Amino acid sequence: MEQRHLGRTGLRVSRIGLGTLTWGRDTDEHDAADMLKAFWEAGGTLVDTADVYGDGGAEYLLGQLVEGLVPRRDLVISTKAGSVPDPDRRFDGSRGHLLAALDASLARLGTDYVDLWQIHAYDPGTPLEESLQALDLAVSSGRARYAGVSNFCGWQLAKAATWQLAAPGSRTRLAGTQMEYSLLQRGVEREVLPAALDLGVGLLPSSPLGRGVLTGKYRHATPADSRGASEHLAPFVEPYLDDTATRIVDAVTTAADGLAVTPLQVALAWVRDRPGVAAPIVGARTAQQLTAALSVEALSLPDEICRALDDVSAPVHRYPDHDWSTL
Numbered sequence: 558m559e560q561r562h563l564g565r566t567g568l569r570v571s572r573i574g575l576g577t578l579t580w581g582r583d584t585d586e587h588d589a590a591d592m593l594k595a596f597w598e599a600g601g602t603l604v605d606t607a608d609v610y611g612d613g614g615a616e617y618l619l620g621q622l623v624e625g626l627v628p629r630r631d632l633v634i635s636t637k638a639g640s641v642p643d644p645d646r647r648f649d650g651s652r653g654h655l656l657a658a659l660d661a662s663l664a665r666l667g668t669d670y671v672d673l674w675q676i677h678a679y680d681p682g683t684p685l686e687e688s689l690q691a692l693d694l695a696v697s698s699g700r701a702r703y704a705g706v707s708n709f710c711g712w713q714l715a716k717a718a719t720w721q722l723a724a725p726g727s728r729t730r731l732a733g734t735q736m737e738y739s740l741l742q743r744g745v746e747r748e749v750l751p752a753a754l755d756l757g758v759g760l761l762p763s764s765p766l767g768r769g770v771l772t773g774k775y776r777h778a779t780p781a782d783s784r785g786a787s788e789h790l791a792p793f794v795e796p797y798l799d800d801t802a803t804r805i806v807d808a809v810t811t812a813a814d815g816l817a818v819t820p821l822q823v824a825l826a827w828v829r830d831r832p833g834v835a836a837p838i839v840g841a842r843t844a845q846q847l848t849a850a851l852s853v854e855a856l857s858l859p860d861e862i863c864r865a866l867d868d869v870s871a872p873v874h875r876y877p878d879h880d881w882s883t884l
Contacts, residue, residue, distance in 0.1 A: 558600035558854055563835045565757025566732045568672065568703050570633050572829060573851060574603035574761065576840035581614020583790075584842055589618050590626055591844035597627045599851045605735070605761070605838045607637035607677060608662050620667035629668060635761075636662050637707055637735070639677035639688075650680030650688035659695055674701035675735060678708040689717060689728070696729040705733035705758070711748025718756040733759040733835060739828055740805050740870045741767035741797050747874050754833045762828050765837035766850075770797040771824035773810050808869040812862050822853045827866055829853065 560569040575596045580589050593604070606615045616636060623629050638658035641649045649655075659674060674695050676688055692704035706717055714734055721728045734753055736745045738760065745760070753760050766772055775798060806820070813820045828837050841847035858866075 558602075558851075560602070561835050562759070563673070563703070563761075564730075564732045564753075564759035566703060566730065566759075568633070568732055570603040570836050571601045572836050573601060573825075573853070574605050574635075574836040574838040575601055575847070576763070576838040577604065577606040577615040577619060578610050578840045579615075579790075579842060580606070580618045581611025586618055586621070588843055590622055592841060592847045593619075593622050593627055595844045595847055596851070597631060599848075599854070601851070602631065603633045603635065603761075603836050603838075605635045605763075606666075607640070608658050608665075609637075609640045609642070609677070612642075613661070613665055616662055616665035620665055623667065633672040634666065634668065635673035635675065636666070636671050637675040637677040638662065639680060646682065648678045648680040648682075650676060650678075650683040650685075650691075652687050652691045652694075655688065655691035656694060659691075659700055663700060670699055671701050673703045673705055673732060675705040675707045675733070676709075679706075679710070679713045685713075685717060686720060689720060692721075692731075693728050703732040704729050705731050705735065705761075707735040709734060709736075709749070711752050714749055714758065715752040715756065718752070718758055722756070731756070731758050733761050735761040735763055735838070737764045738762035738831075738834070738837075739765050739767040740771060740809065740824055740866060741802050743870060743872045746872065747878055750833050759835035760833045761835055762837040763840075765828045765839065766821060766824055767797050767802070767806075768794045770794065770802055771806060771809055771820060773806055773820040776803075776806060776810070805866075805870045808866060812858075812866065816856075816858075816862070818856060819849065821849055822856050823858065823862070823866075825850060825853045826856045826858050827863065830857065830863075 558571045561572050563570050638655050639648050639650050695701040718731045721730050738745050809820045809823050813823045839850045
């Protein structure tokens with residue numbers, strides 16, 4: 558699998574990443590082992606997790622598989638901290654919480670360091686410089702090799718990345734930002750992606766298949782074994798089952814038919830090759846699903862297909878994103 562630099566850093570990652578959102582909950586140790594082995598054998602390196610996935614179960618499961626199944630040195634392990642199971646405070650970006658969470662993640666993962674550590678979300682209740690100092694301390698102590706953020710909007714990302722760049726040598730630059738991005742969700746193109754490109758931050762798209770909808774599996778009904786039928790994830794899928802999504806999925810399916818490939822391959826190739834994207838994170842439930850996603854490695858979409866998909870999925874971005882004189 559092709560390797561790409563994450564942002565303007567020396568960290569290289571496989572251009573498709575393996576997500577572990579369902580590990581330790583909907584994905585058991587056998588399926589996880591099969592996926593990790595298939596991913597590694599295909600040349601994949603980037604494995605993404607978080608301290609809240611499966612209430613820590615995803616990290617623990619990954620830690621149990623590393624070394625015994627796949628050499629630690631062959632993986633780029635990314636995890637996140639900052640989300641908390643508190644209805645009154647969904648995010649905790651305090652330095653104390655973040656560093657304690659990192660230590661707990663390392664213990665579950667059974668490793669001395671993670672390759673990429675990300676603040677899971679912006680915490681309005683904590684000064685941003687305090688949250689970012691946790692990243693600096695993690696890198697300077699060797700517990701993390703690189704640092705990033707996740708789910709920061711455009712101004713938040715720009716502020717954080719600029720703050721880190723303002724003191725080179727004492728602050729670690731942001732390597733990446735993880736954000737939802739697909740043909741069904743192009744909101745990052747408004748401000749996040751321009752900021753990331755300008756500041757040298759690599760984009761790691763989550764849900765690159767539109768929460769599974771872009772595979773076409775929901776065109777006629779909700780499969781019983783799908784996320785849309787899952788008690789935990791049905792509310793996650795439901796927003797992408799509207800008329801707008803249907804038009805986009807139909808266009809993806811038409812393109813796939815014309816190229817003699819699958820809708821999954823078309824949707825994943827589109828987001829993988831967007832400007833600024835380092836590696837979409839694929840969250841498969843089985844090794845078979847993952848293998849289908851990894852088969853996109855040999856596919857590059859023709860320009861005319863990309864333009865057609867761009868047009869049918871184009872978000873409405875007017876003032877101030879475009880020159881007012883053109884409106």
